[in-house]
Structures are given as C-alpha cells and as structure tokens.
Amino acid sequence: MSAIALVSIQDRVRELAPGFVVSLIVAAAATFLSEHYGAPVMLFALLLGMALNFLSADGKCKAGIEFTARSVLRIGVALLGMRITLEQIAGLGWKPVALVVTLVVVTILVSVVAAKALGFQRLFGMLTGGATAICGASAALALAAALPNHPQKERATLFTVIGVSALSTLAMILYPMIANWAGLSPQEAGVFLGATIHDVAQVVGAGYSMSPETGDTATVVKLMRVAMLVPVIVVAAMITRMQGADPTGKRPPLLPWFAVGFIILACVNSTGWVPSLVQGGVNELSRWCLVVSISALGMKTQLKELASVGIKPILLMIGETVFLVALVLLLLHWAW
Structure with missing residues (x-):
C-alpha cells in the first residue's frame, strides 16, 4: 500500500512540476527586475505572468499553474501570520470590525436589489455580491455550494469567478494609486485595500507594494472579511432549506484553513518566543510563496473570456466594485 501511495505522489509531482517551475522562473525574473529597477515585485510578477497566460491553457503546465495559484498562495497567506501579533490586531481597535460587517451586509443587499433590477435572479446578486464583499473567487x-441548484448556477458561478479575478487584478494596480491620491496614512491605506480588493492574493500584493505596515493592516482586514464567509454561508444555507433544495457535491469548509493557519501563527508570534532567525526565514518563505503564486495568477488571467457573457453581468460586477470602494472611502472619511 505504501508503494502505491509513493507512486501516486511521484505521479502527482510530475504532473505539477512544469507549471510550478514556470511560476518559479517568472517569480525569480520579477524579483531580479524589482531589485534592479525599484518597482514592486508583485506588480512585475503579475505582468510577466499575464504575458505568459497561454501556458495556462490545456497542456503540461496547466495543472501546476492551477496548484500554484491556489495552494501555494494559501500557504503564503497562512505563513504571513508570523508577521502579525495579536497586539497589532488589537491596535486596530473595533472600527475595522464594524467597517467590515457594515460593508459586507450593505454590499450584498445592494447587489441583490441591483441584480433583480437588471432582470437576474436574486441569488445571482447574492453570489456576485458575496464574492465582491468577502473574498472573491473563494467566496463565489x-x-x-450553499445556494439552491438552478439551471444557470454553474454559468453564473464561472462568470463570477472570472469577473472577480479580473477586477482584483485591475484593483491591485489601481487601488494603491487611489490610496495615495486620497492622502491615506499607511494604516488607513491598509484598511482601504483590505476592505475593497476581492481576492487575498491581490490584497497582499497591493498592500506590501506600498509598505510593510500597509501590507500587514490590509492582510488583517482582509482576513476579517474572509471570516464573514461563515455567517453569509449560514444565511445562504437557510435560503436553500427554505426553498426545499439541497445542493449537491462536497461543501467547502466554513473557515478556510489558510485563515486558521494565519491566526495560529499570529498567536504563536505574539508569545515573543519565536527566534528572529526563524521569524525571518518564515517571512522570506512567505514572500516567495506569494510572488510565485501571483506569477501563476497572472498566467491564469484570461480577460477576453469576459466578452462572451454579455454586458449586463459585467456592469453589475463593476457597479458592485465601485460601490464597495465608495462605501469604504465614505466610512473611512466619516468614522475613522
């Protein structure tokens, strides 16, 4: 049995190796360019990856690129917990928690109303609104998995995943500029980025491209949004039961393991017992995981696929994204 398991692992490694190695090469090139030209390494990784997006089509590299963009990213985010202490989280105070709860509830409600106004099912509004307000493709x-079965659900889910990924990629480039234009402090910029960008990868990329403090704050705020997935899924499950529908297939965990890992490492780091050498090594490993995964994410970005779904769904998601940015800036201005 162990021999069979070993052969299975070897086959899996062979399957993933080409895509992972390509992502690693792109990450190394991005690091080299960043060190020599002073631009953010995450941005170089994303742009170089997008230039090679043909590699994510069917072929030897596809499985490895998918694995790198998904699993290596989550490992990198979990390891970021070694940068954070509970003292930092407490230092943010109650305002970020109130901000996150407000923006998630309001964005989803507005999305449901907007979807109905555009002629879509309310559940499509909940799907796109949840992806926009919480954590992008993961939330979608x-x-x-929790919403009732519907003939158009698979297509709506695919569009939502593509849409939030494309908008997050754009946001990673534009939102730091908006933060600078608005004159936000490093902590305020971190709250803004963490509260508005859809996917974890792009939050991390945008935050740490500005400053370590902004990146740390953005990551904490983003993981607060990820935690909101639990009550939102509970509500979605209640809707499913009320409609008498049972979703098929395996449900994802209510709280992603990378968020749990982040919290555990933050708790460990808060004890002050972690040697600086170990802390530095984990932080460097985390940085590499994130750069490699963003390289893969760039290779997966297929903006042309959005053109095949019509204009109304695109307008809905762009509208949700703009609304979220305006809401967060308004809350920062009036309540921060």
Missing part, C-alpha cells in the same frame, strides 16, 4: 465557490 463557497456560496455556490
């Missing part, structure tokens, strides 16, 4: 997939 989690919510899709």
Whole structure:
C-alpha cells in the first residue's frame, strides 16, 4: 500500500512540476527586475505572468499553474501570520470590525436589489455580491455550494469567478494609486485595500507594494472579511432549506484553513518566543510563496473570456466594485 501511495505522489509531482517551475522562473525574473529597477515585485510578477497566460491553457503546465495559484498562495497567506501579533490586531481597535460587517451586509443587499433590477435572479446578486464583499473567487465557490441548484448556477458561478479575478487584478494596480491620491496614512491605506480588493492574493500584493505596515493592516482586514464567509454561508444555507433544495457535491469548509493557519501563527508570534532567525526565514518563505503564486495568477488571467457573457453581468460586477470602494472611502472619511 505504501508503494502505491509513493507512486501516486511521484505521479502527482510530475504532473505539477512544469507549471510550478514556470511560476518559479517568472517569480525569480520579477524579483531580479524589482531589485534592479525599484518597482514592486508583485506588480512585475503579475505582468510577466499575464504575458505568459497561454501556458495556462490545456497542456503540461496547466495543472501546476492551477496548484500554484491556489495552494501555494494559501500557504503564503497562512505563513504571513508570523508577521502579525495579536497586539497589532488589537491596535486596530473595533472600527475595522464594524467597517467590515457594515460593508459586507450593505454590499450584498445592494447587489441583490441591483441584480433583480437588471432582470437576474436574486441569488445571482447574492453570489456576485458575496464574492465582491468577502473574498472573491473563494467566496463565489463557497456560496455556490450553499445556494439552491438552478439551471444557470454553474454559468453564473464561472462568470463570477472570472469577473472577480479580473477586477482584483485591475484593483491591485489601481487601488494603491487611489490610496495615495486620497492622502491615506499607511494604516488607513491598509484598511482601504483590505476592505475593497476581492481576492487575498491581490490584497497582499497591493498592500506590501506600498509598505510593510500597509501590507500587514490590509492582510488583517482582509482576513476579517474572509471570516464573514461563515455567517453569509449560514444565511445562504437557510435560503436553500427554505426553498426545499439541497445542493449537491462536497461543501467547502466554513473557515478556510489558510485563515486558521494565519491566526495560529499570529498567536504563536505574539508569545515573543519565536527566534528572529526563524521569524525571518518564515517571512522570506512567505514572500516567495506569494510572488510565485501571483506569477501563476497572472498566467491564469484570461480577460477576453469576459466578452462572451454579455454586458449586463459585467456592469453589475463593476457597479458592485465601485460601490464597495465608495462605501469604504465614505466610512473611512466619516468614522475613522
């Protein structure tokens, strides 16, 4: 049995190796360019990856690129917990928690109303609104598993995943500029980025491209949004039961393991017992995981696929994204 398991592992490694190695090469090139030209390494990784997006089509590299963009990213985010202490989280105070709860509830409600006004099912509004307000593609997939079955659900889920990924990629480039234009402090910029960008990868990329403090704050705020997935999925499950529908397939975990890992490492780091050498090594490993995964994410970005779904769904998601940015800036201005 152990021999069979070993052969299975070897086959899996062979399957993933080409895509992972390509992502690693792109990450190394991005690091080299960043060190020599002073621009953010995450941005170089994303742009170089997008230039090679043909590699994510069917072929030897596809499985490895998918694995790197998904699993290596989550490992990198979990390891970021070694940068954070509970003292930092407490230092943010109650305002970020109130901000996150407000923006998630309001964005989803507005999305449901907007979807109905545009002629879509309310559940499509909940799917796109949840993905926009919480954590992008992960939230879309989690919510899709909890919502009732519908003939158009699979297509709606696919569009939502593509849409939030494309908008997050754009946001990673534009939102730091908006933060600078608005004159936000490093902590305020971190709250803004963490509260508005859809996917974890792009939050991390945008935050740490500005400053370590902004990156740390953005990551904490983003993981607060990820935690909101639990009550939103519970509500979606209640809707499913009320409609008498049972979703098929395996449901994703209510709280992603990378968020749990982040919290555990933050708790460990808060004790002050972690040697600086170990802390530095984990932080460097985390940085590499994130750069490699963003390289893969760039290779997966297929903006042309959005053109095949019509204009109304695109307008809905762009509208949700703009609304979220305006809401967060308004709350920062009046309540921060």
